[in-house]
């Protein structure tokens with residue numbers, strides 16, 4: 001897939017996820033084949049006010065490229081200023097704009113999915129960014145209740161100069177309930193000329209194949225199913241390429257991945273930024289002895305003990 005002049009090696013993308021898609025996690029998804037990774041969303045206002053913690057969310061490394069950095073905001077001027085600053089600090093391959101987040105923290109300020117009610121402002125934001133940046137600009141939206149309104153927003157985004165569009169097939173009101181409706185994404189793909197990426201409820205090999213076939217989109221984006229499960233990208237790539245399921249030991253794989261993830265967090269000095277228990281929960285979800293592993297991790301005083309307890313669990317599992 002190509003976005004503007006950027007060659008993306010494949011068409012399976014990792015979704016931006018706040019408090020999840022930090023650099024170590026993105027590196028692991030990349031290692032297993034994710035074609036493009038996005039930072040957690042970054043507040044344009046916070047960039048302007050030089051909030052170091054927020055700006056650090058864009059931290060990356062050569063191994064990760066191509067990299068997308070996602071911003072949110074509601075003022076075209078501030079968003080351009082923030083994006084120019086991000087461009088200067090990180091030189092990402094893509095700057096993405098969040099028009100999909102339904103969290104009150106954003107919508108109360110007219111950001112994220114609240115902007116879907118103001119298509120003209122969306123147009124102004126994308127136009128401001130694409131006119132002023134040398135980095136390709138992409139957008140991520142949710143669908144509206146009405147197909148025509150959704151198509152109008154998609155067309156405005158394209159007209160304003162966006163280089164690709166990701167569509168999560170749920171409305172703002174749905175939050176994360178119900179099922180993603182990919183018929184909207186399919187219709188948008190039929191009408192737009194820029195690459196369109198389908199997002200929502202892609203959880204395994206079969207759903208990846210189905211969504212790609214049904215929507216005929218240029219790519220798919222995976223969010224929640226990748227949490228604690230970066231290996232999913234390898235499984236999906238293998239299946240799409242061969243039609244066969246990858247043979248692997250889920251328990252050993254997840255534990256090895258959790259160890260590698262914590263190791264990378266330590267390497268990048270980020271361990272203090274995460275909730276270790278929550279992250280362990282994602283990686284051990286559905287495992288027979290998952291609760292035991294999580295209890296051991298919670299009781300461990302250092303990474304060394306965490307690793308030892310994970311090794312012990314691995315031996316017990318097989």
Ligand SMILES: Cc1cc2nc3c(=O)[nH]c(=O)nc-3n(C[C@H](O)[C@H](O)[C@H](O)COP(=O)(O)O)c2cc1C
Nearest residue numbers: 015016017018040041098168200201202222223224
């Ligand atoms: C914990 C969490 C954090 C998220 N943070 C962001 C974000 O920062 N930016 C964004 O555009 N979407 C965010 N999303 C939405 C996802 O990118 C994605 O659109 C959504 O989860 C649907 O895809 P899925 O069914 O594959 O999970 C977040 C979702 C979750 C669950």
